[in-house]
Amino acid sequence: MVDYIIVGQGLAGSILADHLLSEGCKVLVYDDPLLSNSSKIAGGLYNPVTGRKMVKTWKAEPLFNYLVDYYPKLEQNLSAKFLHDIPIYRPFISAEELNEWMGKSADIDYSQFIKEVHSASAYGDQVNDDFGGLLLDQSGYVDTAKLVEASAQSLSEKNSLVKEYFDTTQLKLAEESASYKNITCKAVIFCNGHKALQEEYFGWIPLRPVKGELLMIKTEEPLKVIHNRGVFVIPQENGICKVGSTYDHNNLDENPTLEAKNVLMGKLNELVKFPYRIEYQLAGIRPATKDRKPMLGFHPKHNSLMIFNGFGTKGVSLIPYFAYQMTQLLTNSGSIEHDVNIERFFSLT
Numbered sequence: 479m480v481d482y483i484i485v486g487q488g489l490a491g492s493i494l495a496d497h498l499l500s501e502g503c504k505v506l507v508y509d510d511p512l513l514s515n516s517s518k519i520a521g522g523l524y525n526p527v528t529g530r531k532m533v534k535t536w537k538a539e540p541l542f543n544y545l546v547d548y549y550p551k552l553e554q555n556l557s558a559k560f561l562h563d564i565p566i567y568r569p570f571i572s573a574e575e576l577n578e579w580m581g582k583s584a585d586i587d588y589s590q591f592i593k594e595v596h597s598a599s600a601y602g603d604q605v606n607d608d609f610g611g612l613l614l615d616q617s618g619y620v621d622t623a624k625l626v627e628a629s630a631q632s633l634s635e636k637n638s639l640v641k642e643y644f645d646t647t648q649l650k651l652a653e654e655s656a657s658y659k660n661i662t663c664k665a666v667i668f669c670n671g672h673k674a675l676q677e678e679y680f681g682w683i684p685l686r687p688v689k690g691e692l693l694m695i696k697t698e699e700p701l702k703v704i705h706n707r708g709v710f711v712i713p714q715e716n717g718i719c720k721v722g723s724t725y726d727h728n729n730l731d732e733n734p735t736l737e738a739k740n741v742l743m744g745k746l747n748e749l750v751k752f753p754y755r756i757e758y759q760l761a762g763i764r765p766a767t768k769d770r771k772p773m774l775g776f777h778p779k780h781n782s783l784m785i786f787n788g789f790g791t792k793g794v795s796l797i798p799y800f801a802y803q804m805t806q807l808l809t810n811s812g813s814i815e816h817d818v819n820i821e822r823f824f825s826l827t
């Protein structure tokens with residue numbers, strides 16, 4: 479008997495498991511290593527000001543206040559280092575943009591997230607920034623592959639990880655419990671990313687998967703910030719940088735393409751001035767949703783089935799805060815807010 483079975487050990491399953499374990503719950507996580515896992519390839523950026531129009535991201539204050547405390551605690555729990563608190567630098571492309579950000583830096587809504595507005599080139603030896611640029615605070619990246627690996631190790635040590643496919647045809651549902659291959663639990667929680675669409679109980683949810691591709695490059699240039707305009711360039715170890723990413727709603731296979739490579743290289747060459755070499759290319763599928771908000775909560779017909787999914791392009795910033803809400807719900811200490819509650823889609827069933 480366990481309290482919860484979690485299906486999927488990407489970022490969502492790993493972070494939800496950590497929250498439930500911290501509350502004293504017993505969990506058993508199923509993860510099929512043969513299936514794709516977008517967390518193992520993600521850029522891992524957390525960025526409070528996003529999009530082409532560069533606006534403050536949805537729920538920026540609660541999400542970012544939570545994550546800056548949470549990831550260091552998770553690093554301790556998992557005895558691993560994966561949080562990299564590095565400013566993101568966005569070069570301006572016009573004097574108008576510089577003026578706009580000069581104004582915004584005095585705006586109380588934005589000042590918490592701005593480290594500096596550079597009115598002249600600050601990283602001109604590395605990128606094209608003749609009009610200056612915006613240096614963001616409370617930003618950086620999480621090495622999501624390392625986090626998932628450290629979580630797998632920790633769950634294995636607790637005998638809480640089964641590395642195999644979770645087959646819903648073997649699931650038996652009762653009013654207040656579920657059982658799977660002789661293991662009974664209060665609920666099965668699906669954290670299965672875009673594979674949810676092929677699954678029997680939650681296949682109806684309005685996920686809108688988006689393929690994304692990245693280039694891994696090598697450079698001798700010592701980079702101290704994440705350059706981000708058109709593409710992001712995340713400096714990792716030994717001169718390796720992650721450059722991404724593309725968005726494709728139509729081709730949803732998981733193979734790298736020449737087309738994406740050319741798009742990324744084109745944007746990279748517009749941004750950076752330093753020489754680099756392409757090492758390899760990665761592709762994955764983001765579990766995005768039509769309304770760009772995650773989906774949490776109970777199945778409309780079965781009390782012992784739940785979902786924790788739909789983290790789309792922003793899993794790193796969304797998952798910790800909403801894992802906390804989900805855990806509050808499961809320990810009867812709080813509820814899930816309406817905007818993310820799967821109830822909003824019950825009319826689709």
Ligand SMILES: Cc1cc2nc3c(=O)[nH]c(=O)nc-3n(C[C@H](O)[C@H](O)[C@H](O)COP(=O)(O)OP(=O)(O)OC[C@H]3O[C@@H](n4cnc5c(N)ncnc54)[C@H](O)[C@@H]3O)c2cc1C
Binds near residue numbers: 511519521522787788
């Ligand atoms: C190119 C790219 C770049 C990205 N960059 C960023 C970024 O910079 N910042 C950011 O925040 N996010 C980024 N993302 C998005 C991020 O990857 C996702 O938000 C997040 O990883 C989703 O995590 P997840 O756990 O929901 O899904 P996944 O990581 O896909 O995990 C799902 C898991 O479920 C398992 N599974 C599914 N079905 C079963 C089954 N039946 N039995 C057993 N196991 C099963 C799979 O094996 C997998 O391990 C990026 C994504 C891509 C593709």
